[in-house]
Amino acid sequence: AQSVSQHNHHVILSEAASLELGCNYSYGGTVNLFWYVQYPGQHLQLLLKYFSGDPLVKGIKGFEAEFIKSKFSFNLRKPSVQWSDTAEYFCAVTPGGATNKLIFGTGTLLAVQP
Amino acid sequence: KAGVTQTPRYLIKTRGQQVTLSCSPISGHRSVSWYQQTPGQGLQFLFEYFSETQRNKGNFPGRFSGRQFSNSRSEMNVSTLELGDSALYLCASSVLGQGGEQYFGPGTRLTVT
Numbered sequence: 001a002q003s004v005s006q007h008n009h010h011v012i013l014s015e016a017a018s019l020e021l022g023c024n025y026s027y028g029g030t031v032n033l034f035w036y037v038q039y040p041g042q043h044l045q046l047l048l049k050y051f052s053g054d055p056l057v058k059g060i061k062g063f064e065a066e067f068i069k070s071k072f073s074f075n076l077r078k079p080s081v082q083w084s085d086t087a088e089y090f091c092a093v094t095p096g097g098a099t100n101k102l103i104f105g106t107g108t109l110l111a112v113q114p
Numbered sequence: 115k116a117g118v119t120q121t122p123r124y125l126i127k128t129r130g131q132q133v134t135l136s137c138s139p140i141s142g143h144r145s146v147s148w149y150q151q152t153p154g155q156g157l158q159f160l161f162e163y164f165s166e167t168q169r170n171k172g173n174f175p176g177r178f179s180g181r182q183f184s185n186s187r188s189e190m191n192v193s194t195l196e197l198g199d200s201a202l203y204l205c206a207s208s209v210l211g212q213g214g215e216q217y218f219g220p221g222t223r224l225t226v227t
Contacts, residue, residue: 032214046215046217049215090157100145100170100214101159101162102157102159102206104157107157
């Protein structure tokens, strides 16, 4: 079955630290890849997406992610986190085909300490 | 453009009752998907509608159903509510027919007592 794994469930960082959140998916065909963020009390927002082309994609608020096809991975990175990055981060994929069905990872709760 | 709107935002129901939740997508978006979010199971896909047709259905019992109207607005219905149906129900819309980025609404918080 198609699935998405996020290995870090809870991450605590100090401001200015670097961030990398892991995401792996299991699907052999073409996929579109996404990272969504849910800030406290707010709804899910798209952080960045990968459809094709350059495997290094840049999103909002200084986030970037790298698609490594051979590793079925789409890790999220940020060089220097801020307190306002405290949120829950979800990796998601849509398997190939005529669908908008998103398969989500379990989420990573990031707490940034000032 | 206005975002995805969902009504009601909060709902309390009793076991055995039924409930209908509503979603209005972003203007011009023809695809609407529904998700259930719980602390234990995370975000799970319920179903997707495109041009009034259900294209995909997740692994939920038949008590969960939905429909889409000609103006792309969508409703989902849960009959014979169970305690385990307590969750945040999210609606998302997309302008593309497939694989596109989706925009989420604030959700409807359903509590079943």
